[in-house]
């Protein structure tokens with residue numbers, strides 16, 4: 001299995017996992033490593049301390065923040081629909097929702113997207129920086145003189161802007177650290193366990209962790225919800241089935257709790273199918289063989305080779321999935337139709353696998369279930385506006401999907 005060969009711990013030869021390829025995981029200049037860019041030894045320390053913030057108990061306590069912002073989101077969508085003939089840019093509003101949630105859990109303050117209807121300028125810079133890194137890491141593969149010449153061409157104003165963005169994030173994290181509160185957000189957990197006798201995180205690492213959660217945890221979840229709603233609108237029978245099931249299985253809105261939704265087989269299958277066709281982390285997550293010869297899918301890969309598995313391609317390959325381009329949630333159900341019995345479900349790793357998989361996956365699942373269920377419970381989704389046709393097909397990938405407006409027509413539910 002390619003994913004296991006590339007990303008998991010190599011139990012068979014006791015060699016440990018393959019390290020991340022430093023040409024792909026670029027650190028922001030002048031900043032400490034993040035959990036994502038750290039070498040394996042530092043990563044173990046950072047992961048141990050940060051994992052507390054994503055434990056099952058932590059996520060149960062964090063649910064009140066998810067509910068608070070999701071309720072606000074539903075209210076804002078109602079207003080927007082009322083004032084714009086039922087047409088809303090779903091991608092934009094879902095982004096406001098997830099950045100507000102992760103902002104509150106990281107910095108103790110939301111970004112005010114739902115309140116103002118505007119993307120905070122810092123988030124805008126953050127995602128532009130992420131896009132810039134896509135180019136920088138390609139440059140880093142070239143010979144040294146070309147790298148130096150290319151980096152010297154980056155305008156000073158751009159470098160200052162990027163430095164300012166890191167400084168703003170660090171300052172927001174410092175404000176949260178200074179507030180002595182035991183609210184169950186990410187910072188509380190990291191600070192509480194930072195002094196447990198083993199080597200902890202420095203102040204700068206705590207600040208970078210808060211910023212990393214925002215980069216890794218807001219855009220990804222927003223992408224997932226918007227993409228799945230788009231795929232549902234393209235498949236009205238599935239949309240109608242999901243809507244009916246959610247409304248009949250959860251008669252009142254307060255029934256839509258994390259514990260209840262976790263059990264809902266059809267909702268979970270719809271989300272898995274969305275993750276298969278439109279994985280929010282679609283980029284090539286490179287590992288390096290370093291000085292080793294490594295077996296990948298039964299083939300020997302020589303030392304000093306960058307290797308990866310492209311999730312998006314794997315999800316759409318007819319070798320792995322029957323009717324690969326169709327949106328069929330039933331393939332994930334326990335009683336899946338027999339035509340899907342040979343689907344290679346082990347290939348499906350939207351959160352990666354191994355010691356460096358997604359630390360926030362349980363929170364992401366809780367968010368995805370709640371937001372999608374609230375959407376179909378509260379609104380009838382009537383169609384995609386003409387300017388948003390082929391929404392996925394028209395997007396480019398720069399580390400993450402570069403989303404475009406998703407204008408859809410909705411009507412608040414009438415019983």
Ligand code: HEM
Nearest residue numbers: 035036216217220221280281285351352356358359360364
């Ligand atoms: C649908 C939503 C999400 C998807 C599909 C996703 C996917 C992934 C993937 C594939 C990786 C591995 C990246 C690599 O190998 O370089 C990863 C890592 C990571 N994710 Fe997520 N993620 C999601 C949501 C979240 C959330 C909500 C958070 C936190 C608030 C989060 C925080 C992180 C962090 C910190 C890492 C680095 C972990 C480490 O290196 O130990 N992610 N994610």
